[in-house]
Amino acid sequence: MxxxxxxxxxxxxxxxxxxxxxxxxxxxxxxxxxxxxxxxxxxxxxxxxxxxxxxxxxxxxxxxxxxxxxxxxxxxxxxxxxxxxxxxxxxxxxxxxxxxxxxxxxxxxxxxxxxxxxxxxxxxxxFVYGLPELHREELKNTSLVAVPGCMATAAIVSLAPLAKAGLLDGPIFVDAKIGSSGAGGKPSLSTHFSERFGVVRVYKPVGHRHTGEIEQELKYVSGKKFKVGMTAHAVNMVRGILTTSHAIVSSKPEASKIWKAYRSMYTSEPFVRFIMDKKGLYKYPDPKITIGSNFADVGFEVDPYVERVVVFGAIDNLIKGAAGNAVQSMNIMLKFDEREGLNFPALHPV
Ligand SMILES: NC(=O)c1ccc[n+]([C@@H]2O[C@H](COP(=O)([O-])OP(=O)(O)OC[C@H]3O[C@@H](n4cnc5c(N)ncnc54)[C@H](OP(=O)(O)O)[C@@H]3O)[C@@H](O)[C@H]2O)c1
CATH class of the missing domain: 3.40.50.720 (NAD(P)-binding Rossmann-like Domain)
Incomplete structure (x- = not known):
């Protein structure tokens, strides 16, 4: 033990x-x-x-x-x-x-x-940036892990395959929505029920501190410096994050190439799921179906009209965005099965 x-x-x-x-x-x-x-x-x-x-x-x-x-x-x-x-x-x-x-x-x-x-x-x-999807080999040989920021995790996991495959030109605009637990357990006026309930509140329109991590990791995976502009919103959830990232591409975006990029990076990943269905309620990543789990759900849509790719990342901020990712990193560091302690599904309905 x-x-x-x-x-x-x-x-x-x-x-x-x-x-x-x-x-x-x-x-x-x-x-x-x-x-x-x-x-x-x-x-x-x-x-x-x-x-x-x-x-x-x-x-x-x-x-x-x-x-x-x-x-x-x-x-x-x-x-x-x-x-x-x-x-x-x-x-x-x-x-x-x-x-x-x-x-x-x-x-x-x-x-x-x-x-x-x-x-x-x-x-x-x-320190190794504790995102197993990008740094698994380094995690095997370290004793110091810095677990990524929650919004950064959703943005990086969803954007990294495209950056790596050379499918993005930048700048990239990340629109992030987060539930109240993202602010921690210490109460404040902005988390007081009367003020927090029912909001879709822009709380950091520009200059969010997770921007630095996103730029760092997209450069790590692609070798290319991307400029990232991020806007963060507090929304009416206790848990969960959705990042919607708008990436301008110089040539007409091709869905098949994007699929290939996701597949080649994530096919064997135990905690990344593709969500892109033609039918049903959950056609795109939705934090609601990650709550309580260590899954990061990713998906995209192409917009040929403005030569844009829209990329979605959904996680539970407290699990894949924090504690789950930390335990996954610990498992790798200690050469345990990566899923140990984390092999449970999300809650539904929640
Ligand atoms: N919430 C999220 O979604 C999330 C996601 C990813 C990363 N994180 C990061 O994870 C960390 C914890 O976040 P949280 O949401 O759990 O915050 P939190 O609910 O406010 O908890 C903070 C913890 O730190 C202790 N603490 C506070 N100030 C301290 C000090 N000066 N010295 C020693 N202990 C101190 C507090 O306990 P006492 O005051 O009783 O000592 C409490 O146990 C933060 O760095 C946060 O940015 C949070």
Missing amino acids: VKVGIVGASGYVGGELLRILLGHPEAEIVSVTSRQHVGEYVFKVHPNLKGMTSLQFTAEDPLTVASKVDVIFLAVPHGVSCKITPKLAETGVKIVDMSADFRLKDAAEYQKWYGWSHPAPDLLEK
Whole structure:
């Protein structure tokens, strides 16, 4: 059994890590931390876990957690992880960071997208971007994983095959819609029920911080620099993300070439599904049928009128967009079956 600890286990991502890891046949959770819930049973904060665990939150500092475990998950806000990680990395513990702090390779990108100087720039190159569909081989040989951003995951997984196949010219415009759990469990005015319920609210029309990750990974997969413009909306869901990306192409888009690009990259992927049907309700990716699962659903449509390809990516932000992807990356890092702990379908109806 591999021993794991979760720092920031009382948050939404921490809760999903707990749910998944409690069902993982190779993992034993030995430490879960929270500053606000010290001594409380985990199920008091995550009521869905009642009857599943008698774990209690501790106030252990991350180095103490690291001394007891093989893998430490950091499910803390961005800007917190990069202060903890340098000392943790010295211990040799395997780190899976859910925050944005080690996703970007170039320290200057943190100034550009986050507005701060990175305190540990030397570690950036050592982290592997934890998207198995693009970085499986590197994940096998690392002990440091930076789990991608949730909206970035939906956009990258849906766009990467086209970029790789040379079918995109750019710029690419990503329209993202996300449910309320994307903002985490800490309440604010914008997540207050009266203000959040029923919205289709533009909350980041330009300059969303996940843009840097999307550009980085599309360049990684294609060797070509794409400019990405992203607009994010808060919509009336608790979970789920849909990214609709508009990519201008210089020649008439051909559906058969796009199909081929998806097939050649994803045929063997355990958690990517093509959704493109002529009939039925779910003709295109829809987050509703990913909820609770680690699947990323991808699909597209061509628009010859304006020589545009419209690409769709749908995920559960807390699973393929966070905790599920993290466990999938851990499985690869530890040479477990990639599906271990994740082999469950989405909920329907939900
Ligand atoms: N929500 C999503 O859809 C999503 C998707 C992908 C990635 N992420 C990333 O995953 C991380 C966790 O997100 P979340 O949605 O779970 O947030 P959250 O619900 O707000 O949880 C944050 C957790 O971190 C702890 N924490 C907060 N400040 C801390 C500090 N200064 N030192 C130590 N612990 C601290 C909190 O517990 P205490 O206050 O009790 O200590 C809590 O357990 C973030 O970096 C987020 O950007 C989130």
